[in-house]
Each structure stands twice: as C-alpha cells, then as structure tokens.
Amino acid sequence: MSRPDSSIESLGILRGYPSGTLLFQAGALAAEFFRVVSGGVRVYKTDEQGRELEVARFGPGDFLGEAVAFAGGRYPFNAQAVVQTRALSFNAAHVLRAIETHPGAARFFIELLARKCLLLGGRLESLGLRTVRQRLARYLCANCAGEQVCVVTLGIKKGELARLLGTASETLSRTLRQLQTDGLIEVRGPRIRIKDCARLRVEAGE
Amino acid sequence: MSRPDSSIESLGILRGYPSGTLLFQAGALAAEFFRVVSGGVRVYKTDEQGRELEVARFGPGDFLGEAVAFAGGRYPFNAQAVVQTRALSFNAAHVLRAIETHPGAARFFIELLARKCLLLGGRLESLGLRTVRQRLARYLCANCAGEQVCVVTLGIKKGELARLLGTASETLSRTLRQLQTDGLIEVRGPRIRIKDCARLRVEAGE
C-alpha cells in the first residue's frame, strides 16, 4: 500500500535539494508533485508579520503537493528541504493520464489523498480545540512505542517542534517544564523520558 | 466536473434526514459516505468540555465522509443535518470496486479529494495564524460578489457562523461591531453591507 504502481513511479524524475532550498513556493502554479526519497521536507506558511505555521513534515516515502497538483491551481504553502534531500518529481497531468489506464494506481492515489484528508482533519481538530499542553502530550504519545516507560528522542529542534504544534518556542519550553513538574515526563535535552504513558494519554484527551 | 460518473451515482441510496439527526457519528466505523441532494449538513467535533468546532458545512451537490470511507477506519467527526435533508448514501467498498473499471470516476474522486485537502489546508492556515477579525473578514469577502459595495445576507445564525469561524458567538458579535466602528461594514441583523471591499480584503490578509 505504500508504493504506487511501478508504471507510475517510472514517471518520476529524481532531483536533489540541498538543505534549505524550496521544492515549491506558495503562490506558484502547481504543475508537479513530489515523493521524498531521502531526507526531509517541511511544509509551512508564513504570514505578513513573519509568524509561521508548519502544516506537516514529510520523510522518505511520503508524497507532497499532490493535492494541489491534482486539483489544479497554486500551491498554498511553501515546501523546504530541512536537510539534503532527494525527491521524485511528477508531472500531475502525466500522472492523471496514466491513472486512466491503471486502476490500481487510481486506487493508490485515492487512498493517499483520503489519508491526507484525515491527517489535515486531525490537525484542524488539535489546533481548534486542544491546548498546547494537550497537543504536546499527543505528540509525545504518538512518538512513543506505547510501553509503560519509554524515551522519545526528538529528531527536530525544539523551535521546529513548537511551530509544528502551532505555538512559540517559549511556550513549548514552559509547557515541557510544566509536564515535568507534574511528574509526567523527564526532559534531558532532546531526550524525553515518559514516566507514565497512560496518564499522558489521558492528558492528550485520548 | 461536479457530477460523478452516472454509473457511480446509481450506486447511491437516497435517504431522508430530519433536521437535527446525525448522518454519522464520531467513532463509528466508516463504511459509507454521502452526497447531499437537498438541505444542509454540518460536520463538527465536540471535546469533553462541550466546546465545539465546526469543520465544514455542506450543501446540495457536496460529498462528505468520503475521505474516511476510502481510507477505512472510524469517522473522526459528527455530521448533522441542519435542516430537513436528503442525501445519497454510498457504500465505499462498492464504489471503490466500480472505480476500478471506470477511469473517469477515478479521476472525479481524485479531484474531489484533492479539493477537500485544499479546503482543509485553508482552514488550518486560518485557524493557525489568523485572528478572528481576519477570519471574519475573509468569510465576508468570500461571500461577497466582489463589487465595490455589496450586501452579504447570512444564511445561518450568527452563533453557527461563530463556530464555523472557530470562535464564540460573543466574540463574533464584538468583532462585527468593531469592523462596523472601523467603517468597513454596516450590520443590520443578518444583512451586512460591505462598504469597502478592497479594504476588507486587506484586513483578511489577501
């Protein structure tokens, strides 16, 4: 389920993106979409005042930009390589044409888009009716093996995590401390030991 | 582009939903999705404390629930008829099977899902980095003909609009007044005259 039809895959052109470069930019016409091969990409939006919201972060195997490319129109967000990244670039029109003759590929992209809708819906819900504390708890739970006691090692900078959670780094810092004071976690740099997974899950609101 | 393949359409079963009844409920297994024929449906989520966020509102011609049904799993939101509503109900597995042999239908659903992703992404951005004032300005602009001066008549109660914008009705009330004080609009009950569309658009942040 994580690989599209190989005849589709062969339509992709492999490209390299040094850390910091943009795969696409908000406002540009969306003719192509991408599949990350190695590295990582963050998708974000900046407002006039420079405040920034990270919509999602993608790693190897993930697709990005496919929704805009299929719908036609302009990218609503920026996509930036966070490390040296390689990605397959697809022309949306070519892929749509190929899909017409490959039912399996159609189904693949339908499920891909459907899952992306669910992802976005989940983030919407988090942002709309959860506090920073709850969102953080949820993030930690999601990245924990589910054991009673486990250690989450952040793969990203705390400032980046803050923007991913839709908050400021200062607030994230304070919230981490608060969870620690409450005996739920123990923070040692980028290493976070979850002392009580069950209780943390309650904090997260399931 | 707004109609699926007729062979797909014929898979739907027409059902009636009195005002207030649920088409589906958060947590239920998603086997089917819907297309509104007449009436209106709001999709929302309630948290433990009773706070509520309206994710989207659908009218005649719109699909809902298709993302969850295609991805498999449980509905993350509730869907409720806001007035007496008729809707076609589709079994997701049947439709997926039909799609395999109808390339046009595949393309239809891909574009449908893609547009839904864009819709959700837009709402995410609004909620994440816009103030209530900006979101309201944006809503008014979107529902205005684009003329220099025009009148928007709210089709929904102000309390409902508030939840759609992700805020409380009291705050909406105050914000409307504020825009009026600033000379951007004139409010007379559910009728809102936009005095300066261009300036309002600036407020909205394009």
Add this chain to the structure above:
DNA sequence: ACCGCCTCTTGACACAGATCAAGGACGCCC
C-alpha cells in the same frame, strides 16, 4: 396584548499563550 423562548448583544473578568527582553548552555572554530 401578554408571555415565554430564543438569539443576539454587552459588560466584567479570567486565562492561555504571544511577545519582548535577558540571560544561559552548548558546540565549533581559530
């Protein structure tokens, strides 16, 4: 016309989280 119900408005207040401003910790390079 009176009453009850519902929606909307307004005021007072509380609080989460953003912002501003200093440090402090750590790594890296010369």
Add this chain to the structure above:
DNA sequence: GGGCGTCCTTGATCTGTGTCAAGAGGCGGT
C-alpha cells in the same frame, strides 16, 4: 582556552479570546 553563533530557557508583560452573567430584541402562541 577564548570567542562566537545557535538554540534553549526564564521572567515580565501584553493581548486576544473565552467565559460568565445580565439584559435586549424579536417572534410565535394563546
């Protein structure tokens, strides 16, 4: 080791928005 840049933390303060409480206005029913 000293200096410098980046990231993180902490404190003080400000602001938007939610919440609670009390009317105000409209509308239908009797």
